[in-house]
Amino acid sequence: MLLACSIGAAALADVTDDNKAEALHELPILVDAGISTHHIHGPDPILETQVDFVAELLRFAKPVRVMHEVEEGPLYDPETQEIWMPGSFADNIEAYFDDEDAPVADIYFHTLMHEIGHVLFEQYDLPMLAREEDAADALASVLLLEYVDDGARMALNAAEMFGLESEEYEWFDQSDFWSEHSLEIQRYYTTLCHVYGSDSKAHKNLVNDDYGLSQTRAEACEVEYERIRDGWLGVLEPYLKR
Numbered sequence: 001m002l003l004a005c006s007i008g009a010a011a012l013a014d015v016t017d018d019n020k021a022e023a024l025h026e027l028p029i030l031v032d033a034g035i036s037t038h039h040i041h042g043p044d045p046i047l048e049t050q051v052d053f054v055a056e057l058l059r060f061a062k063p064v065r066v067m068h069e070v071e072e073g074p075l076y077d078p079e080t081q082e083i084w085m086p087g088s089f090a091d092n093i094e095a096y097f098d099d100e101d102a103p104v105a106d107i108y109f110h111t112l113m114h115e116i117g118h119v120l121f122e123q124y125d126l127p128m129l130a131r132e133e134d135a136a137d138a139l140a141s142v143l144l145l146e147y148v149d150d151g152a153r154m155a156l157n158a159a160e161m162f163g164l165e166s167e168e169y170e171w172f173d174q175s176d177f178w179s180e181h182s183l184e185i186q187r188y189y190t191t192l193c194h195v196y197g198s199d200s201k202a203h204k205n206l207v208n209d210d211y212g213l214s215q216t217r218a219e220a221c222e223v224e225y226e227r228i229r230d231g232w233l234g235v236l237e238p239y240l241k242r
């Protein structure tokens, strides 16, 4: 059945090793069920382009719909294969940045990539070697930094949002520690580390005492980024279109 799909036939044609070819036969990976936006009242101009980008980059085993006329989110619902990106998220971003020119599109893209991480884990039953939320953040970094022009700026704006969110805390609750997510301030520094690690020369300004990376952390970032990049791109190889 899978071989009937032209993408599948092309991918298999390159495989010379018999065992590998056999393994590929078993995986439901060569069909691309696609990702699209869904709207009733009108398209969301930011999401349309970003979802098209994802559709051209990745194959999905089941059709994914990105909804924006929803009340909650951002989230991914594995039951319905829907990603919810509510309009209120844009308002939220503008409120945090306290600026009409808040980098809404950049943060949307990072968040969409993060939710795509959850989709890929679920659809392809990917190996889980650490917390899924951290891995989804790492995927967002890798896809932005490796595939998107100005991806570093987008990741840094997403980090800035984490930083602004963390400023809301006067003290921590138990729930902050049992949350599935790392603390916002940790997500801030980790994203900075990914960007710095992806090109330490271009981003040397990220190492500083003013909410930047410490010299000690920065020294590990190049290897850390290389490992998450190679890890994610390795795992995703059968599902990446380019």
Ligand SMILES: [Zn+2]
Pocket (backbone or CB within 6 Å): 114, 115, 118, 133, 136
């Ligand atoms: Zn998540």
